[in-house]
Amino acid sequence: METLKRTKVKELLKTEPGKQVQAKGWVRTKRGNKQVKFIALNDGSTINNIQIVANTGDFDDSIIKGITTGASICVTGKLVPSIGSGQAVEILAEELTVYGECNPMTYPLQKKDTSLEYLRTVAHMRLRTNTFGAVLRIRNAMAFAIHKYFNEKGFIYLHTPLITESDAEGAGDMFQVTTLDLNHIPMHNGKPDFSKDFFGKKTCLTVSGQLEGELGATAVGEIYTFGPTFRAENSNTPRHLAEFWMIEPEMAFYDIEDDMELAEDFIKSLVRYALENCMDDIKFLNEKYDGSLIERLESVTETGFQRVTYTEGIRILEESKEKFEFPVHWGIDLQSEHERYLVEKHFGKPVILTDFPKEIKAFYMKQNEDGKTVRGMDVLFPKIGEIIGGSERESSLEKLETRIDELGMSRKNLEWYIDTRRFGTVPHSGFGLGFERLLLFVTGMSNIRDVIPFPRTPRNAEF
Ligand code: ATP
Numbered sequence: 128m129e130t131l132k133r134t135k136v137k138e139l140l141k142t143e144p145g146k147q148v149q150a151k152g153w154v155r156t157k158r159g160n161k162q163v164k165f166i167a168l169n170d171g172s173t174i175n176n177i178q179i180v181a182n183t184g185d186f187d188d189s190i191i192k193g194i195t196t197g198a199s200i201c202v203t204g205k206l207v208p209s210i211g212s213g214q215a216v217e218i219l220a221e222e223l224t225v226y227g228e229c230n231p232m233t234y235p236l237q238k239k240d241t242s243l244e245y246l247r248t249v250a251h252m253r254l255r256t257n258t259f260g261a262v263l264r265i266r267n268a269m270a271f272a273i274h275k276y277f278n279e280k281g282f283i284y285l286h287t288p289l290i291t292e293s294d295a296e297g298a299g300d301m302f303q304v305t306t307l308d309l310n311h312i313p314m315h316n317g318k319p320d321f322s323k324d325f326f327g328k329k330t331c332l333t334v335s336g337q338l339e340g341e342l343g344a345t346a347v348g349e350i351y352t353f354g355p356t357f358r359a360e361n362s363n364t365p366r367h368l369a370e371f372w373m374i375e376p377e378m379a380f381y382d383i384e385d386d387m388e389l390a391e392d393f394i395k396s397l398v399r400y401a402l403e404n405c406m407d408d409i410k411f412l413n414e415k416y417d418g419s420l421i422e423r424l425e426s427v428t429e430t431g432f433q434r435v436t437y438t439e440g441i442r443i444l445e446e447s448k449e450k451f452e453f454p455v456h457w458g459i460d461l462q463s464e465h466e467r468y469l470v471e472k473h474f475g476k477p478v479i480l481t482d483f484p485k486e487i488k489a490f491y492m493k494q495n496e497d498g499k500t501v502r503g504m505d506v507l508f509p510k511i512g513e514i515i516g517g518s519e520r521e522s523s524l525e526k527l528e529t530r531i532d533e534l535g536m537s538r539k540n541l542e543w544y545i546d547t548r549r550f551g552t553v554p555h556s557g558f559g560l561g562f563e564r565l566l567l568f569v570t571g572m573s574n575i576r577d578v579i580p581f582p583r584t585p586r587n588a589e590f
């Protein structure tokens with residue numbers, strides 16, 4: 128007999144009945160009676176299960192007993208029209224193999240408590256839930272959509288390093304990378320002697336690929352990075368990870384207006400891609416966690432983002448009757464509560480905030496004529512707050528150097544970067560989109576730990 132090849136469940140559910148088929152996967156549920164069992168099988172290819180109908184008389188008792196929630200099996204049989212399963216087709220089992228049993232007495236998914244918090248403590252099971260299946264498929268689709276978007280626009284995917292020399296960027300607290308023996312640190316004048324370290328200098332994990340990205344953009348025009356980013360932020364918030372993924376486009380000859388236009392078009396196109404390609408999973412998440420998810424996603428693709436200056440934003444917040452935990456005045460770095468007030472209560476749509484006080488923004492942002500503000504832009508989203516941070520970059524060598532000095536930063540460590548302004552400098556802009564913040568928005572999940580398979584947060588790196 129010709130050997131049958133396995134077909135994935137997603138395919139099977141779209142297949143005309145009548146054929147002999149084979150499916151492999153994990154048992155979600157088994158119900159039925161003494162004569163016949165109905166098994167819901169899932170293989171991760173879709174949120175939907177395929178139903179398997181097994182007449183118990185056709186199989187060994189031990190096989191039927193071994194088919195419990197979580198067990199892995201292979202089934203061969205005829206694909207037939209289904210009346211009761213909620214799907215068009217089901218499999219009438221002829222052969223059943225159990226690959227791995229799953230003891231119902233000890234398998235934790237049997238327990239009532241399958242809260243997202245609890246799942247974070249059970250690695251093997253977490254990813255097998257419907258919720259994480261949906262999240263992982265959406266995450267994958269979004270990663271693909273990002274590459275597709277930039278590829279179609281002619282951007283170059285630039286790989287920036289994960290290990291960098293420290294104190295170059297100032298975007299957040301950094302994780303140090305060293306091969307020094309921490310029990311016997313070589314000392315020089317009372318300080319660790321990094322000339323003995325692997326790179327001969329103190330090095331850290333990157334907090335942003337931007338500076339290297341600017342070198343790419345001022346060489347080949349338009350680039351984007353998409354990779355892991357590390358910040359040793361000790362804040363345990365639902366929006367921060369110690370290891371997250373960031374997308375950082377950087378474009379020569381773009382001013383701040385071009386930058387904002389790209390950011391808005393980019394996010395809208397990603398959300399549209401999700402609505403067109405991930406609807407089964409989005410529907411599931413909409414039903415289970417967030418009843419207004421689909422509505423919110425659709426609305427973002429249809430509305431123009433509100434553009435408003437930081438100064439105007441502060442005025443709106445000051446004049447609001449809202450009680451904020453952090454008081455508002457010109458000069459503060461906006462907190463998530465402020466950002467969400469502007470987005471959710473005041474404007475009722477995504478907001479792009481621009482022209483921030485230079486004191487709260489990085490050294491590389493282009494300075495405005497007023498001497499007080501810089502040409503930065505933050506895209507603020509409902510439920511999340513800041514999802515994108517970007518700016519036009521300072522292209523004047525003199526202004527850039529002056530700013531670096533003012534901030535007491537070391538020019539010496541930045542010469543490789545400053546050279547872009549020395550030799551053929553151009554107006555240019557860019558931004559950073561936090562991949563997991565995007566996923567929070569697209570999945571409607573409320574904790575950033577639940578949109579990444581293996582979250583890294585303070586005191587948590589086991590799996
Ligand atoms: P926040 O103020 O929310 O901490 P930030 O201003 O420090 O963010 P940027 O340096 O502007 O962040 O980084 C660009 C983008 O990267 C942010 O808009 C956000 O989407 C994302 N991001 C920043 N820090 C984190 C983090 N710790 N975990 C996940 N995403 C992050």
Ligand code: MN
Nearest residue numbers: 505513515516
């Ligand atoms: Mn920011």
